[in-house]
Amino acid sequence: MDLQQMRYVVAVAETRNFTRAAERCSVGQSALSHRIAGLERELGVRLFARSSRRVELTSAGTAFLVGARECLAAAERAAADAASAAGVVRGRLAVGVIVTTAAVDVPELLQRYRAQHPDVRVLLRAGGSDELAAAIRGGELDIAFLGLPDDERPSGVETVVLDRDHHVLVVPAGHRLAGRRRVALQDIASETFVDFTRGSPARAQSDKAFAAAGLVRDVAYEAGVAELITRLIARDLGVALLPSAFIRPLAADDPALVLVPVTDGPRRVEYLAWSRFNPTPATRAMLDVLGVHAHRDAT
Incomplete structure (x- = not known):
């Protein structure tokens, strides 16, 4: 054998x-x-x-x-x-990323990593934060970029906080709220919403905010990717709450979308997560590229 x-x-x-x-x-x-x-x-x-x-x-x-x-x-x-x-980094680096990652320019990071460590085979996988954290614990991923509500933290993995952000309301141009300086959840509870799929951490952030405010909303459209959410909004089919750091660059290039601050909206934390058990040389090399020390912010 x-x-x-x-x-x-x-x-x-x-x-x-x-x-x-x-x-x-x-x-x-x-x-x-x-x-x-x-x-x-x-x-x-x-x-x-x-x-x-x-x-x-x-x-x-x-x-x-x-x-x-x-x-x-x-x-x-x-x-x-x-x-x-012998001073050469080889092997495999499996990276996980949520679709709304904003704290790090992942393509630019991977390009920089490849330039420094061309002998490492890098694999990229998109998914939900809970799925990606579980994949790290199970050894399927080496490192991942996650986003969670500000009252949650990934468990069983090493983490470092990359950014703290808040959600904004995304509406189509011409919407009744498009000209408002700010809104509260109560002002938008009657709207038709577009959101991520039920049960995902991205969806849970908005669900928790409305539940905490004692409000019920109608999510008519569920999507697995942010691009579909923004396209539905642009067609005047609904509104959404999305992380501001993620959506602002997209809205700046799309006149069909308008962003409105939400006073009591969801807040999220973006994390870098990796295995707490004996990180591989390729993982340690990525942490070095990111300027992160492997012992930092254990959860």
Whole structure:
């Protein structure tokens, strides 16, 4: 048994197709199939159930996959640690980001990081703050940019506060409130709202603010991305509460959107989060680029 066989098993398990797995591994399909068949003979079990149309893990394959992924991760970490000891940062850096990140220009940061550490393979994943924090705890992500209500903090991860922000009301140009200097939640509770999907941390920030004020609102449109929210508002289909640092640059270039301060609106904190357990050299290198010390702001 060797690491290459494990890589082949993981590739087939993830693609559920020997041809696509071979393409991913840059190897011929017959060679990949031969190595997996040899591994199955060595183990004395079948890892995959095969037919002309389907490939699925057997129960033995499912059990083997867990250990194979752990072995591959350990091998990758060992190689990265050895390179780091020699002054070279290698390996993988998996970064998570919420779609309304505003405290850091993530594309610019990744460009700067790549220029300094070209041997690191950087992966980027967008999602909700709770999902991304869980992925860090589970070892799927190394570092993430999160946004949470100001009365919450990520748990089980190291964090540093990047920014504190407040939400503003976003309305279409020509809306009855577009000319107001400021509004309160009570002034806008009767409006039709566009917001993020129910249950997401981004949605919870506004839900909590209205609940704390004893108000009920109508969220008619739910969206998973901020771009869709602003497009719906521009079409005069509703209004929204969005983080000011995120929406101000977008509204400045879109005359169809008007921002109005909210006196008692939601407030959020943007965090940088990473694993509290033995950060990889690639993670430490990113913290250095950001000017963050790994021991700072443990939660």
